[in-house]
Amino acid sequence: MKGGGTLYDKVWDDHVIEELDGGMVRLAIDRELVYEAGSVQLFRNMREAGRRALRPERVLAVPDHSVPTHDRSEAVLRGATADLLRQLDENCRTFGIELIDLHDERQGIVHVTGPEQGLTLPGTTIVCHDSHTATHGAFGVLAFGVGASEFEHILTTQMLLQRRSRTMRITFRGALPRGLGAKDLVLAAIGAIGANGGAGYAVEFDGEAVAALSMEGRMTMCNMAIEAGARVGIIAPDEITYQWLKGRPRAPQAELWEQAVAYWRTLPSGAEARFDREVMLDVDNLAPQVTWGTSPEHVIGIDGHVPDPAQIAEGAQAEAWARALDYMDLRPGTPIAGVPIQRVFIGSCTNSRIEDLRSAAAVLDGRRVADGVRAMVVPGSGLVRRQAEEEGLDRIFTDAGFEWRLPGCSMCFGGRFDSLARGERCASTSNRNFENRQGRGGRTHLVGPAMAAAAAVRGTLADLRDFL
Amino acid sequence: MQAFTRLTGIAAPLPMANLSTDDIFPGTQPEAAGKNMAYSDPSQMGANAFANLRWDEDGHPRAGFILNQKPWTEAEILVGRDNFACGSSREHAVWCLTAIGIRCIVAPSFGEIFHGNCFKNGVLPVILDASRVERLLRLVADPASAVLTVDLMEQVVVDVEGARYEFDVDTYLRHLLLEGLDEITASLNALPAFEEHERAYLERRPWLRSGT
Numbered sequence: 068m069k070g071g072g073t074l075y076d077k078v079w080d081d082h083v084i085e086e087l088d089g090g091m092v093r094l095a096i097d098r099e100l101v102y103e104a105g106s107v108q109l110f111r112n113m114r115e116a117g118r119r120a121l122r123p124e125r126v127l128a129v130p131d132h133s134v135p136t137h138d139r140s141e142a143v144l145r146g147a148t149a150d151l152l153r154q155l156d157e158n159c160r161t162f163g164i165e166l167i168d169l170h171d172e173r174q175g176i177v178h179v180t181g182p183e184q185g186l187t188l189p190g191t192t193i194v195c196h197d198s199h200t201a202t203h204g205a206f207g208v209l210a211f212g213v214g215a216s217e218f219e220h221i222l223t224t225q226m227l228l229q230r231r232s233r234t235m236r237i238t239f240r241g242a243l244p245r246g247l248g249a250k251d252l253v254l255a256a257i258g259a260i261g262a263n264g265g266a267g268y269a270v271e272f273d274g275e276a277v278a279a280l281s282m283e284g285r286m287t288m289c290n291m292a293i294e295a296g297a298r299v300g301i302i303a304p305d306e307i308t309y310q311w312l313k314g315r316p317r318a319p320q321a322e323l324w325e326q327a328v329a330y331w332r333t334l335p336s337g338a339e340a341r342f343d344r345e346v347m348l349d350v351d352n353l354a355p356q357v358t359w360g361t362s363p364e365h366v367i368g369i370d371g372h373v374p375d376p377a378q379i380a381e382g383a384q385a386e387a388w389a390r391a392l393d394y395m396d397l398r399p400g401t402p403i404a405g406v407p408i409q410r411v412f413i414g415s416c417t418n419s420r421i422e423d424l425r426s427a428a429a430v431l432d433g434r435r436v437a438d439g440v441r442a443m444v445v446p447g448s449g450l451v452r453r454q455a456e457e458e459g460l461d462r463i464f465t466d467a468g469f470e471w472r473l474p475g476c477s478m479c480f481g482g483r484f485d486s487l488a489r490g491e492r493c494a495s496t497s498n499r500n501f502e503n504r505q506g507r508g509g510r511t512h513l514v515g516p517a518m519a520a521a522a523a524v525r526g527t528l529a530d531l532r533d534f535l
Numbered sequence: 536m537q538a539f540t541r542l543t544g545i546a547a548p549l550p551m552a553n554l555s556t557d558d559i560f561p562g563t564q565p566e567a568a569g570k571n572m573a574y575s576d577p578s579q580m581g582a583n584a585f586a587n588l589r590w591d592e593d594g595h596p597r598a599g600f601i602l603n604q605k606p607w608t609e610a611e612i613l614v615g616r617d618n619f620a621c622g623s624s625r626e627h628a629v630w631c632l633t634a635i636g637i638r639c640i641v642a643p644s645f646g647e648i649f650h651g652n653c654f655k656n657g658v659l660p661v662i663l664d665a666s667r668v669e670r671l672l673r674l675v676a677d678p679a680s681a682v683l684t685v686d687l688m689e690q691v692v693v694d695v696e697g698a699r700y701e702f703d704v705d706t707y708l709r710h711l712l713l714e715g716l717d718e719i720t721a722s723l724n725a726l727p728a729f730e731e732h733e734r735a736y737l738e739r740r741p742w743l744r745s746g747t
Contacts, residue, residue: 081736082736083732084728084729087707088707089707091705093725095729095732095733095736105626105627108577190740191743196624198648212648214624214625214626214629214652216652216656219719220719220722224729225729225733226725226729228722263553263644296644319742323742326741326742327742330740361553362552383550383552383616383669384552386551480623499555499557502555502587503561503587504557504562
C-alpha cells in the first residue's frame with residue numbers, strides 16, 4: 068500500500084522495517100512511556116519468560132494513574148498504592164528503565180511529563196500502554212496507544228505490527244473567537260465526524276486555527292483523536308514546535324539540534340499531498356463546546372439545547388441518545404447552559420498544562436466558586452504546578468475556592484482517591500464522558516478549562532463568553 | 536496463546552453503539568467485584584466483566600442484562616454495534632471476557648486498540664456490515680436462533696438458518712490465531728531486520744542515537 072506524501076506517510080515510511088504478506092508492517096518504535104497501572108502484568112510476563120527490554124535507554128517511566136493528588140503522606144500511600152509504586156520501581160530497576168518517581172518534581176501524567184522532558188521529538192514513533200498516547204502527535208509524531216501485551220511485544224522487540232492507516236485531514240478554517248480554545252476545536256471535530264469517524268484513519272489537524280495554537284493546545288487536540296476512533300492524531304511541526312522544544316533536557320543540542328530542525332522542516336504534508344478523506348470546519352462563529360451525553364460525539368454549543376432522540380431517523384443512534392439522556396437525567400429541548408453542576412474537575416492529560424490553568428484562572432480571577440460546588444484543579448506535572456505558582460495562579464484558584472492539587476490523573480477515570488458520587492454532575496476538562504467513567508452513576512460534561520471555570524462560578528453549565 | 540479455528544456457540548446481542556472498555560471492565564470497580572484494576576489476575580476477572588451492567592449495587596445479578604439470562608449465560612460470542620469497545624487501552628476488557636468464556640465478537644466496527652488486544656488473547660473480532668450485524672442482533676436475541684458458527688479458516692459466520700456472512704481478516708493475524716502462535720517469539724526471530732533498519736535509521740537521524 069502506498070502513501071500520499073502526507074506528514075503521516077513520511078514518518079511511517081521512515082520507520083518501516085518490512086511489509087508482510089497481506090499488508091501488515093513491522094514498524095520501528097523510537098520511544099516508550101510506562102506508568103504503574105497496567106504494567107504490573109506485562110513486566111511479570113517478561114520476567115517469567117526470561118525476556119529483557121531490547122532498548123531500555125529509550126524508555127521512560129512515571130507513575131500517574133493511581134497516585135493520590137490530595138496528600139502524599141505515608142498514611143495515604145500505604146497499602147495498594149505503595150505496593151504498585153514499589154512494583155514499578157522494582158520493574159524499572161530489573162529492566163534498566165529510567166523512572167521519574169513520586170518524589171521527583173518532574174513527576175506528572177506521562178503525556179505531560181514526556182513532552183516536557185523533550186522525549187517527544189518530531190518525526191519519531193512513540194508508544195505507551197495508554198489510549199491517550201495520541202497526545203504526542205502534536206509534535207508531528209506517530210504516537211500509538213496500545214494494550215499491555217502489545218507494549219510487552221514492543222519493549223521486547225522495539226517493533227509494532229500495524230497496517231498503514233488511511234489518512235484524513237481536518238482543516239479548521241478561520242480564527243477561533245476570543246476565549247475559545249483547542250478543546251472546543253477538537254470537540255467540534257468529534258461532533259462532526261462521530262466517535263467512530265476516525266476509525267482506520269490517521270487524522271491530521273490543519274488550518275489557520277490549528278497553526279495559531281500553542282503546543283499545549285495542539286496536545287489537547289491530538290489527545291482526543293482517540294475519542295474520534297483514530298489511532299493517530301497528528302499536527303505538522305513548525306516554528307512554534309521548535310521554540311517549545313529547544314533546550315528541553317532530552318532535546319538534541321548544538322549541531323544535532325540544527326540537523327534535527329532541518330529534517331523536521333521537511334515533514335509537513337506538501338501541497339501535493341493526497342488524503343483519503345478531507346473534512347473542512349469553519350470556526351469563525353464556533354460556540355464554546357459542551358457534551359450533553361455519554362459519548363464525546365454527544366456535543367453541542369453552550370448556546371444549544373439537549374437534542375431529541377425522536378427527531379432522528381437512525382434507529383441505533385436514537386436508542387443510544389435515549390439511553391444517554393436517561394443516564395444523564397436530561398430532557399430533550401433543555402437549554403444546556405443553566406444545567407446545575409456539583410463538581411468541577413480541571414486536569415487530565417487533555418487539559419492540565421500551563422496554558423489550560425492560565426485560561427481557567429483568567430475566568431476565576433476575582434470570582435468565587437458557587438455555593439454547593441466542589442472544584443479541584445490538578446496540574447499535569449510538578450513542573451506545571453511550580454510554574455503556575457510562580458505566576459500566582461495557585462492563589463487565584465485557592466482564593467476562588469478551588470482545591471490546588473498535586474500532579475496525577477486524578478478524577479479523569481474515577482480512580483481510588485477521586486471520583487463522583489452517584490448522581491453528581493461534573494463539568495470536566497477530561498476526555499471521556501462514558502457512563503460511570505468518573506465514578507459509579509456520576510455524570511460528566513466535557514468542556515475546556517475556561518468553560519469549567521465558568522461553570523464553577525455559576526454553579527451551572529455556563530457560557531465562558533459571559534465572563535470575558 | 537489459545538488457537539482459534541472454528542467455534543459454534545451461543546451468541547448474545549449487545550445492541551449498544553460506542554460501548555466502551557470502561558463498560559466492559561469498569562475502572563471504578565463496584566465493591567462486589569472487589570478487585571483493583573492494576574492487580575487483577577486475568578483468570579479471576581470474570582466477575583468484573585460488564586460489572587455495572589451485570590450487577591446491582593448490592594452485587595446481585597440485574598435480571599434485565601442479557602448475560603444474566605438463559606441461554607446467554609453460556610454465551611461464547613457477542614454481537615455488538617458500531618465502535619464496540621472504544622476508549623481505554625485496558626487489556627482487562629479482553630481478559631475479563633475470556634474469563635467468562637467469550638471467544639468471538641461480531642460488530643460493524645471496533646475500538647482499534649481493543650481490536651488489536653483481542654488477537655493477543657485468542658479472541659476473534661469479526662467485522663461485518665452494519666445491516667448484516669443488525670440481522671444477527673435480531674436473530675440471536677431469540678433463544679431458538681442464538682447459535683452461530685464462526686469459522687476462521689473459511690472466514691465466515693453461519694447462522695442457524697444457514698445464511699453465510701463472509702468476513703475479512705488480516706493475513707498475518709489470522710495465521711497467528713489459527714496456529715495459536717506467540718507473537719513475541721515470532722518477532723524475536725525478525726530482530727535482524729530490526730537491527731539492520733536501526734543502523735541505517737540512526738545514521739540518518741543521529742540526534743536520536745543517545746536513547747532518551
